Amino acid sequence: MILVTGGAGFIGANFVLDWLATRDEPVVNLDALTYAGNRENLASLEGDARHVFVHGDICDRALIDRLLAEHQPRAIVHFAAESHVDRSIHGPGEFMRTNVEGTFTLLEAARAHWQGLEGEAKATFRFHHVSTDEVYGSLGPLDPAFTETKTYEPNSPYSASKAASDHLVRAWHHTYGLPVTTSNCSNNYGPYHFPEKLIPLIIANALAGKPLPVYGDGQQIRDWLYVTDHCSAIRAILDAGTPGEVYNVGGWNEKPNIDIVKTLCALLDELKPDPAGSYSRLITYVADRPGHDRRYAIDARKIERELGWRPAETFDTGIRKTVAWYLAHQDWVAHVQSGAYREWVEKNYTAR
Numbered sequence: 001m002i003l004v005t006g007g008a009g010f011i012g013a014n015f016v017l018d019w020l021a022t023r024d025e026p027v028v029n030l031d032a033l034t035y036a037g038n039r040e041n042l043a044s045l046e047g048d049a050r051h052v053f054v055h056g057d058i059c060d061r062a063l064i065d066r067l068l069a070e071h072q073p074r075a076i077v078h079f080a081a082e083s084h085v086d087r088s089i090h091g092p093g094e095f096m097r098t099n100v101e102g103t104f105t106l107l108e109a110a111r112a113h114w115q116g117l118e119g120e121a122k123a124t125f126r127f128h129h130v131s132t133d134e135v136y137g138s139l140g141p142l143d144p145a146f147t148e149t150k151t152y153e154p155n156s157p158y159s160a161s162k163a164a165s166d167h168l169v170r171a172w173h174h175t176y177g178l179p180v181t182t183s184n185c186s187n188n189y190g191p192y193h194f195p196e197k198l199i200p201l202i203i204a205n206a207l208a209g210k211p212l213p214v215y216g217d218g219q220q221i222r223d224w225l226y227v228t229d230h231c232s233a234i235r236a237i238l239d240a241g242t243p244g245e246v247y248n249v250g251g252w253n254e255k256p257n258i259d260i261v262k263t264l265c266a267l268l269d270e271l272k273p274d275p276a277g278s279y280s281r282l283i284t285y286v287a288d289r290p291g292h293d294r295r296y297a298i299d300a301r302k303i304e305r306e307l308g309w310r311p312a313e314t315f316d317t318g319i320r321k322t323v324a325w326y327l328a329h330q331d332w333v334a335h336v337q338s339g340a341y342r343e344w345v346e347k348n349y350t351a352r
């Protein structure tokens with residue numbers, strides 16, 4: 001079996017659902033159920049004995065030691081993190097705790113466990129660290145896309161905490177020989193994306209007739225990847241990745257934010273027309289994010305060359321599926337828009 005951390009969040013839940021749909025190998029899913037973790041994401045696994053959910057914190061060493069001893073996973077896939085850049089600007093403390101101390105705690109537990117293994121079990125054990133393209137910093141309009149050898153230039157508390165975690169993972173391989181792999185992925189989108197992030201926030205606000213907030217001039221560029229393509233990339237790395245190696249994962253889909261917002265408005269106009277007119281009337285430019293990175297772009301040629309991975313979705317197919325999913329899951333959106341969610345929206349947008 002495999003141990004997944006953060007498997008009740010956006011990408012983690014998609015990964016667990018995808019894994020159990022494509023592989024017949026059980027998953028132990030360790031998640032602290034922060035505001036971003038939601039057991040509803042895993043509701044379709046209710047009663048499936050291949051999924052063992054553990055409510056707990058990756059900073060709890062005794063718990064991780066117990067899980068490793070009890071379940072003897074052949075791999076750890078580490079998603080758990082604080083993931084929202086704007087939240088890291090308002091309060092970086094939790095990012096340092098989970099992303100840095102949490103990764104350190106997991107690495108130490110994994111090292112102790114792995115050192116006690118023998119033969120085939122020791123040779124095939126893997127620790128896969130899920131990271132982000134944001135560690136590489138911001139690109140100018142003509143700069144080449146990020147390769148795996150790009151210098152680290154993290155600019156936000158979030159990306160700095162992820163960069164720190166990447167460095168720990170690298171060092172645990174270099175010093176102790178722990179068989180780690182790391183993936184640095186671009187912006188994901190798709191089902192179960194928490195509506196604090198651009199795409200689900202725009203869909204939710206549009207359907208509620210609320211302003212669609214575009215930071216700054218809206219010309220910042222992100223490289224979008226449909227979430228199940230990220231899941232298949234991680235599976236490919238687990239299957240055939242080389243310990244100690246880093247793989248960049250991206251969708252070859254660079255888009256300015258304002259284009260994303262306009263595309264979402266057009267799709268909603270088509271799929272759920274608003275009698276008041278086009279949703280684009282709600283687009284509202286607001287104050288920029290402090291330190292806002294201008295452009296990210298991933299060069300995903302290494303993972304294609306070495307592991308044969310390519311995204312299956314184009315942006316057009318992925319974004320249409322995503323809008324359709326949100327229209328069909330309005331109850332899911334309503335459930336996550338709790339009191340805590342409303343407090344966050346007030347904190348981030350009212351004073352802008």
Ligand code: NAD
Pocket residue numbers: 005006007008009010011012030031032033034035036037038056057058059078079080081082083084098102130131132133162184185186187188189194
């Ligand atoms: P998310 O915020 O939706 O989910 C994070 C999950 O981790 C939640 O279920 C939460 O409860 C859990 N968690 C948080 N702190 C924890 C702790 N101390 N112990 C145990 N569980 C804890 O995040 P996401 O968007 O699904 O991102 C998952 C991973 O992928 C993160 O490491 C993130 O840095 C990385 N990543 C995300 C993207 C993206 O576009 N969302 C892109 C590249 C990389």
Ligand code: DAU
Pocket residue numbers: 083084085086131132133134185186187188196197198199201213214215216220221222257289296
């Ligand atoms: O690049 C990978 C990263 O992508 C991940 O590591 C992060 O975990 C993930 O949250 C995401 O970070 P971004 O900051 O790029 O995502 P977000 O959805 O918050 O914002 C996308 C872009 O849209 C960014 O340029 C900021 C802008 N934006 C965002 C929000 C929430 C707006 O213009 N308005 C908004 O209201």
